[in-house]
Amino acid sequence: MREVAVIGIGMTKWGECWQKSLRDLFVEASLRAMDDAGLSQIESLYVGCMSGGLFNGQEHVGPLMADYLGAGPIPAVRVESACASGGVAFRQAYMEVASGMSDIVLAGGVEKMTDVDGSEATYALGTAADQEYESFHGITFPGLYALIAKVYMKKYGITNQDLASVAVKNHAHGVKNPNAQFQRAITVEEVLQSSMVADPLHLLDCSPITDGAAAVILCPMEKAKSLSKKKPVKILGSGHATDSIALHDRKQLEVFASATIAAKKAFSQAKIGIESVNLVEVHDCFSIAEICALESMGFFAPGQAGKAASQGLTALGGKLPVNVSGGLKSKGHPVGATGIAQIIELVEQLRGEAGQRQVANARIGLAQNMGGTAASSVVHILEAC
């Protein structure tokens, strides 16, 4: 298999984009990525999209995007793995280039979630859980993650303040990200005073409903310098794993086994140790999720990530900067696009182009994207060249 690089990145400003449709968002992000790479043609296209059907009455999103991008008749595939759809799209594109099947592949993600009202959006997101044994009975994702938080808090004795500190940190990062939905700092008190959604998760422990798209361009490492004007970023490792779809089938709610296995595979392929990683983007759909994901991948011992944010360990300038993009919490979470935006953050950081968010001397970054309550996880490790 060939070594693969990312040579172009592009995303839209995330938020409530009333004037733009699903296709508008995807095309805007894709053209920016192609422009960033300095390319006018691609050979193949992947679209991560969780539910074009329920959010927009539009499936068959692959050919639609190829068409509106003016890239047809190239192959275009939509992949779906709930909120990990973007990460999986990136991995499929990586495999296509690594295999030698194609040279220039675009991996993008998109979701337009504000075309439906809040209860419909909650229903659509709930289709990522087990329809027969979870969502059918009325539980939605805040409730599922609240169960995980309760178990973790009881086991390790962390407080609501510790949970809130994750959101506070990610909002502080998001202030420095011009594409973030919320560029506004918040305090622990504000989190604890915001509405209770599902005990112990307050409104400000939860990532928002977002419209947005993101896209990256991949090519073989050996051709990166001749194809593009931009400094390539190399994909060192890619891991993907699944777990039981329903929480009741897990031995330990607070351990995301899919993240553990996906990270192990990615590190094994990358042939580096976890101590080499300079920054991490993890899937903080809820504050508790960041904590569990960091521990599950081995960045902290069990019980140790719970206080990492309140201790300042995971902030920009801390020991291990986590979600310097603002994370899902502050940057927003257009579910199909999230995994691609994590890659974009790593590429900007590893190119040294992250401006106010720049992690000093960033050489190696890791992105972890997950679907449902971590029934699927995708982990990628990228290196500056």
Place this chain on the structure above:
Amino acid sequence: MREVAVIGIGMTKWGECWQKSLRDLFVEASLRAMDDAGLSQIESLYVGCMSGGLFNGQEHVGPLMADYLGAGPIPAVRVESACASGGVAFRQAYMEVASGMSDIVLAGGVEKMTDVDGSEATYALGTAADQEYESFHGITFPGLYALIAKVYMKKYGITNQDLASVAVKNHAHGVKNPNAQFQRAITVEEVLQSSMVADPLHLLDCSPITDGAAAVILCPMEKAKSLSKKKPVKILGSGHATDSIALHDRKQLEVFASATIAAKKAFSQAKIGIESVNLVEVHDCFSIAEICALESMGFFAPGQAGKAASQGLTALGGKLPVNVSGGLKSKGHPVGATGIAQIIELVEQLRGEAGQRQVANARIGLAQNMGGTAASSVVHILEAC
């Protein structure tokens, strides 16, 4: 890239499966495919599914199926390309094995369409068209294919009887397929007396609403004989292409450019000519679709496929047997599973195990699966070993 073989096949009986859920269907087909191959483990999994969200309130179908198949924590990816989802799932699995990334990959497809009523199913299927410029305005697929049929009939002077003959032929084939939804012969008169759905398409010109699943196992050709007890069938070529999602952007409605390009790519990779093909499975979602697909791929000159069925050219025993499985018309059309079932038919034929449907001396078969009004097409060419 490595040569790849199909070493296991399995499907459910297709029809209205009130007692089985989406997951039940997929697991049943997958276990049959694994049993057929003589394997108890797979390394990776693809699921073609058009709209688990709209039909079943269930997205995140990949991890769900890995979980219920007892195959977790393997990577599991759902791919969607409307009614071509199965064909695209097969192609992604093919690339993963060809690349050397995995050795044993399951490609399956599933759709459970009778959990919703007829108008909801029509809405769900309509999401394969252009939501903003087609489906929003009320047109559904029978109407879109009726436009194509009108253009073809006017241009080439074929009759309603010629169209009906396609359905009559495929029903005659379906009588011999124990997994088909309709194992019942029909006459041209019956087609013409059935309700008019969208002029010129009668009810019996249209494929039905179906529940069902299908799965196949792929492995590297070099390992096929040691891994499996079954005679392997080799994948000679794979092609995938897209076209404008909306009909109004096409120069010629009756030419499926995506099928033309996908077939050209597949033949180019296979290094064989079209005259080497002994049998074809094409995407006859409507009787007119079989005619246009055959011409678009070059099996008949423009205008010549219109009378092929009424002239007996495409029947079992004819010059080029087409849809000996019964096709979508008689076998049924659980949209995500259709592309995989086409591959299963080819494998049974090339193994010489198709019983009453056996095409004499079948050595090379081609499957063409498409989404929407051919906004996406996937073509595979398989060879007996």
